[in-house]
Amino acid sequence: MRVLIVEDDSELGKRMVASLVRHGFTCEWVQSAEDAEDFAFDGFAVLIVDLGLPGIGGIELIRRLRQRRLVAPILIFTARSSWQEKVEGLNAGADDFLVKPVRIEELVARLHALARRAAGQADARLVAGNLALDPAQRQAYLDNAPLALTGTEYRLLSLFFYNPGRTLPQAMILDHMYPLQTDRDLNTVEVHIGRLRRKIGRARIQTVRGLGYRLTP
Numbered sequence: 001m002r003v004l005i006v007e008d009d010s011e012l013g014k015r016m017v018a019s020l021v022r023h024g025f026t027c028e029w030v031q032s033a034e035d036a037e038d039f040a041f042d043g044f045a046v047l048i049v050d051l052g053l054p055g056i057g058g059i060e061l062i063r064r065l066r067q068r069r070l071v072a073p074i075l076i077f078t079a080r081s082s083w084q085e086k087v088e089g090l091n092a093g094a095d096d097f098l099v100k101p102v103r104i105e106e107l108v109a110r111l112h113a114l115a116r117r118a119a120g121q122a123d124a125r126l127v128a129g130n131l132a133l134d135p136a137q138r139q140a141y142l143d144n145a146p147l148a149l150t151g152t153e154y155r156l157l158s159l160f161f162y163n164p165g166r167t168l169p170q171a172m173i174l175d176h177m178y179p180l181q182t183d184r185d186l187n188t189v190e191v192h193i194g195r196l197r198r199k200i201g202r203a204r205i206q207t208v209r210g211l212g213y214r215l216t217p
Contacts, residue, residue, distance in 0.1 A: 001115055001158060002176040004044040005029040006036045006061065007077070008053050012100075016048070019104045024138055024155060025111070026176055033061035040065055043172050044072050045115045045162055048107075049094070051078040051085065059085075059092045066093030073114035077107070112136065119162045126161045129217040131200060133161045142200055152177060153196050160205070160215035169212040 003020060007013040008031045017027045028044070030036050033056035040047055047065075051058035062074055073095040078085075081099045089097055095117075096110055112135040116126065126133040132141040140147040140157055149157065159168065159176045170189045177192070178184050193213060197205050206214045 001045045001111065001155070001162065002026045002028070002043065003111065004036065004040060004042075004047045006031075006033065006047065006049045006053065006058070008032065008050065020108070020111075023104070023108045024151060024158075025108075026155065026179055028180060032056075033058065033064075036061060037064060040070055040072070041068075043175055045118070045176075046111050047072055047074045048077050048111075049074055051076060051080050051089065059089055062089065062094050063092040071118075073118050075110060075114060077102075109136065115162050119164055121161075121164075128161060128164065128215060129204075131157075131204065133158060140200075147199055149196075149199065152192055153199070156192050156196055157200070160213075165214070167208045167211045167214045173213070 001024070003025050005013060005016055005027060007016065007029065010031070013029050013031065017029050020027050028039070030039060033053050049058045049062060053061065058076065058078065065074070074093065076089045076094045076097045077100065079100045086097045095114055098107065098110060116124075116135070119126070124134070124136060126135070130143050132144070134141070135158070138154060140149055140154060155177055156173065159173060170186050173189050174184050174186060177189075193205055204216055206216050208214055
């Protein structure tokens with residue numbers, strides 16, 4: 001899952017990125033609302049926004065993003081804990097609110113819950129035909145039998161689950177698999193698609209010529 005972190009505290013931002021990467025997320029991190037305003041529309045599954053940003057504050061950023069029709073879920077992650085700010089943040093368009101400090105396990109659970117709801121999935125385990133995904137355990141299943149997937153293969157399969165019925169372009173898949181600052185090659189998408197097909201069945205991932213790939217139920 002690809003997440004955008006909007007956090008001005010350098011040390012906290014670095015720790016959040018490191019912790020979420022260890023839990024299988026692909027993270028991008030910016031330190032101001034100005035940097036986040038356009039970047040937020042780059043296909044993120046969830047945004048994490050601090051309220052105490054320099055310049056444009058977090059609540060105003062959320063309000064602007066919603067006015068521009070951003071549909072990705074937004075989680076407020078802040079040291080501010082007054083009920084008035086919670087109400088203001090949620091009314092501005094945020095979907096959830098967490099007060100610092102918090103255990104990484106809770107943050108991860110909240111992110112998965114937001115992504116599930118955005119994908120129209122109510123259950124903790126995501127299902128597509130005889131395939132299932134348990135985000136909490138980071139485990140995929142085929143006919144109820146655990147699948148032995150690499151971390152990259154699991155992230156790729158998760159991306160399809162969180163975008164049911166959508167044809168995913170190669171560039172989008174690459175963004176969700178690797179951070180922007182890493183060396184990336186579109187050819188690696190075809191390689192990982194091929195490896196995943198061998199484990200879940202070739203027919204399960206359809207190639208849509210000129211557009212990308214789609215997971216079939």
